[in-house]
Amino acid sequence: MSEKPWAGRFTQPTDKFVEEFTASIDFDKRMYRYDIQGSIAHARMLAKQGIIAEEEARTIIAGLEGILADIEAGNFAFKVSLEDIHMNIEARLIERIGAVGGKLHTARSRNDQVALDVRLYLRDEIKEILGYLGRLKESLLQQAEKNLAVIMPGYTHLQTAQPVLFSHHMLAYFEMITRDAGRFQDVFKRLNVLPLGAGALAGTTFPIDREFVAEQLGFDGVTRNSLDSVSDRDFALEFCGASAILMMHLSRLSEELILWSSADFAFIELTDAFCTGSSIMPQKKNPDVPELVRGKTGRVYGNLISLLTLMKSLPLAYNKDMQEDKEPLFDTIDTVKGSLKIFADMIALMQVRAENMRLAAARGFSTATDVADYVVRKGIPFRNAHEIVGKTVRYCIEHKKDIPELSLDEFKQFSEVIEADIYDYVTLEASVNARRATGGTAREAVEREIARARKGMA
Numbered sequence: 121m122s123e124k125p126w127a128g129r130f131t132q133p134t135d136k137f138v139e140e141f142t143a144s145i146d147f148d149k150r151m152y153r154y155d156i157q158g159s160i161a162h163a164r165m166l167a168k169q170g171i172i173a174e175e176e177a178r179t180i181i182a183g184l185e186g187i188l189a190d191i192e193a194g195n196f197a198f199k200v201s202l203e204d205i206h207m208n209i210e211a212r213l214i215e216r217i218g219a220v221g222g223k224l225h226t227a228r229s230r231n232d233q234v235a236l237d238v239r240l241y242l243r244d245e246i247k248e249i250l251g252y253l254g255r256l257k258e259s260l261l262q263q264a265e266k267n268l269a270v271i272m273p274g275y276t277h278l279q280t281a282q283p284v285l286f287s288h289h290m291l292a293y294f295e296m297i298t299r300d301a302g303r304f305q306d307v308f309k310r311l312n313v314l315p316l317g318a319g320a321l322a323g324t325t326f327p328i329d330r331e332f333v334a335e336q337l338g339f340d341g342v343t344r345n346s347l348d349s350v351s352d353r354d355f356a357l358e359f360c361g362a363s364a365i366l367m368m369h370l371s372r373l374s375e376e377l378i379l380w381s382s383a384d385f386a387f388i389e390l391t392d393a394f395c396t397g398s399s400i401m402p403q404k405k406n407p408d409v410p411e412l413v414r415g416k417t418g419r420v421y422g423n424l425i426s427l428l429t430l431m432k433s434l435p436l437a438y439n440k441d442m443q444e445d446k447e448p449l450f451d452t453i454d455t456v457k458g459s460l461k462i463f464a465d466m467i468a469l470m471q472v473r474a475e476n477m478r479l480a481a482a483r484g485f486s487t488a489t490d491v492a493d494y495v496v497r498k499g500i501p502f503r504n505a506h507e508i509v510g511k512t513v514r515y516c517i518e519h520k521k522d523i524p525e526l527s528l529d530e531f532k533q534f535s536e537v538i539e540a541d542i543y544d545y546v547t548l549e550a551s552v553n554a555r556r557a558t559g560g561t562a563r564e565a566v567e568r569e570i571a572r573a574r575k576g577m578a
């Protein structure tokens with residue numbers, strides 16, 4: 121018998137280069153544990169249904185467990201001639217336990233087998249990613265708790281807009297990462313059904329019990345249509361979509377960390393362990409980690425587009441094209457996990473330079489809106505108030521003064537309604553703390569959100 125499980129109808133051996141070209145073993149071997157886990161559940165079901173003998177199932181399961189131990193000990197030679205992880209393990213099983221090993225593939229096809237393996241594998245990876253997302257949320261929350269007294273400039277168009285608490289800024293990312301976690305949980309829910317039993321595409325003639333296999337493997341149920349079961353890769357697409365959005369968030373945080381750690385902003389200091397120097401400029405400390413994460417966002421977007429393009433217009437059911445789903449998916453998993461792991465630590469160790477943030481917040485007339493709101497509260501329509509404060513700011517620029525430095529007489533040039541109590545409204549603290557409604561930047565509002573977030577994390 122030829123080495124290849126499907127060699128029966130062939131008269132000539134496969135061309136060597138074709139063999140290499142069509143093989144996926146180099147990358148799909150990372151799913152070995154799940155392939156074996158799925159096969160063990162399948163063998164148990166075959167025996168329970170009387171499709172194979174109990175004794176045969178025991179021999180098969182022992183053989184599979186032996187192979188698992190061999191692979192984990194590094195004692196398994198993966199063969200390109202055996203194409204993929206499924207055939208490598210099956211061929212080794214037959215080598216180990218003899219012809220009975222050939223009964224494992226009864227009522228199964230590689231088409232439903234690979235769909236099962238990817239789901240099992242991705243399920244564990246999602247759990248791990250959710251763990252990393254939790255760690256990053258914890259780091260963001262700790263920074264928010266630690267720096268409640270720190271005021272920074274809030275920006276729109278990257279121009280100083282209004283002062284905000286640094287904690288508030290950290291909690292903005294906490295919200296994004298919380299939504300990301302929700303998206304991965306959604307992917308998990310839709311992914312967690314058993315495709316095995318679809319056979320090659322139409323189902324199987326054997327009296328299988330899919331619900332039993334699903335239960336053994338911890339699935340919430342079984343897929344409902346055999347054609348869809350072997351041709352659906354929505355779960356991989358959804359995963360890559362959730363990953364792309366997550367990386368977009370990390371790229372925005374990266375960009376801010378890069379700006380903030382520059383000499384011009386000097387808002388934060390990243391710990392040395394996460395930076396590198398320059399071979400020529402001795403003063404340099406480069407924010408390589410955020411730069412790389414910002415850069416890696418590109419490949420994660422690319423992987424999503426690759427996968428969408430791969431699946432586009434494919435007729436039902438399985439097509440070999442779909443073997444190309446793995447590399448973009450695996451690369452996304454690796455990139456997302458690496459980025460999250462390093463970000464969780466980097467954010468936790470980030471040092472905040474509160475004084476510089478405060479100085480920056482005081483520049484750029486960041487409390488101009490507070491003056492406008494004050495004038496409005498004295499009965500002036502907002503559009504007129506806007507004009508009044510616009511002129512005030514122009515005066516400040518011409519006289520090189522900041523808003524809180526103006527005398528009451530100077531204020532009064534612009535509006536008679538301004539009184540001495542204006543000074544209670546134009547400090548950074550007053551500006552921040554006036555924004556008390558839910559979701560605002562006032563310290564009390566931020567403290568409420570921190571408490572809420574802490575409860576959610578518990």
Ligand code: ARG
Nearest residue numbers: 144204230231234440442443
């Ligand atoms: N290596 C294949 C893949 O990743 C497994 C399924 C192959 N099925 C087939 N009939 N050629 O998609």
